[in-house]
Amino acid sequence: MSRALTLGFAAFALSGCVVAVGNQSAAPVALATVSGVPAGMQYLxxxxxxxxxxxxxxxxxVRYVNQYLRDRTTLRRMPLSAVLAANATLAQPAQWPCTGKPAVVFDVDETVLLNTGYEYSDARGGLGYDAARWERWERSDGRATRAVPxxxxxxxxxxxxxxxxxxxTNRNAATAEFTEGVLNRAGLGPAKHGETLFLKGDAPGGSGKDARRALIASRYCVVALVGDQLGDFSDLFNTGLKPVERRAAADSxxxxxxxxxxxxxxxxxVYGTALAGDFxxxxxxxxxxTDPGARKE
Ligand SMILES: [Mg+2]
Structure with a gap:
């Protein structure tokens, strides 16, 4: 999993040191908690x-995709793919031509599937990211997951x-059959590795998803991309930008x-690239x- 950086709020009561799903940062980070539960987990x-x-x-x-399909039929308009072209930049986000059968590309974790059980173990144990532990979760039966509403x-x-x-998804190719099973069990399937499921290791680039997106876009007209991290849309967001630069790019x-x-x-x-930045x-x-009515010490 390529997740990065959980957030610490020094202003709140801190209890436990938790680094959530797939965080590649070795050092646990203290999380804001309410009633002992990390606030982000309460929310999500x-x-x-x-x-x-x-x-x-x-x-x-769904509304957007239906409109896209209607336009394609009635206006014979062929909008551009949601996948950026290889020469795209954040300033000039050129898009691939859209050819082939329509498809929508989804990230998995916290996009279609909530890893509630794994996060429970993080929260309970005050645990940092551990690749072996995450792989054991990938190999679990999925009973402690739920589909995203x-x-x-x-x-x-x-x-x-x-x-x-x-x-x-950045789940691993080595655990493909388990990920297929978890998605199918949650009512999100069918998911078939190499056909409708692409995993870390299926294309160059490690945790980067652009190579896999290009592979998918060579087979389908990708109408939409869906994710919970900016890297689910383009690896260009994960090129060492500072938080303020990243936010400015997303809102440019x-x-x-x-x-x-x-x-x-x-x-x-709960976790991921969003949770970065100092005061x-x-x-x-x-x-x-600054509150003018605040008592001066
Ligand atoms: Mg995700």
Missing amino acids: YGSGEAAAASRQAYAGL GAVEGLAALRAAGVTVVFN PAIAPLWGNGWFVLPNP DDVFPNDLRW
Whole structure:
């Protein structure tokens, strides 16, 4: 798994040192907790708000894809693929021509599948990332996972419309049969390795997903990309950008129009590339307020 960096909030009561799913950082990071549960986990696995946000993303995805298919039929318009071209930059995000059968490409973890059981073990044990432990989780039977709210219905609606559902995940090729099984068990399948399931090791680039995306785009017209990390859309976001640069890129005039229009993002405050940045990154100088009524010490 290529996840990076969990977040510490020094201002809150800290209990436990947890680094969540697939974090490749060796050092555990103290997480903000409420009632002993890391706040991000409360939000993602326990809140109605996260369920609503996920449903919202899936509803927007299905609406977008249906509109795309209608346009293709009625207007004979062939929009560009959601996959960026090899020569794309964040300033000029050129897109592949869209050819072949329509498909939507999904990340797996915290995009279609919630790893609630694994995160429980992290939270309970105060554990940092351990590749061997994560692999044991990949090989588990999936009983402690749930589909992301809206995913089962959304994927079924896409398939009913003639769209192929393809998974592109950084779970390992060596555990492919288990990942197939977990997805099928959760009602998200069919997932077949090499056909509709692409894993780390299936193409060059390690945890980078661009090579696998290019492979998928050579077989399908990729109508949409769905993920919880910016790397689920382009590896260009993971080229050493500082948090403020990354945020600016995601919200830039070139990239911003893609959100909700081919690129669909799910919430994940538990782990991953979003959780980076110090006080200066998160609270720039011009966005600071000091309470004039605060007692002077
Ligand atoms: Mg993910």
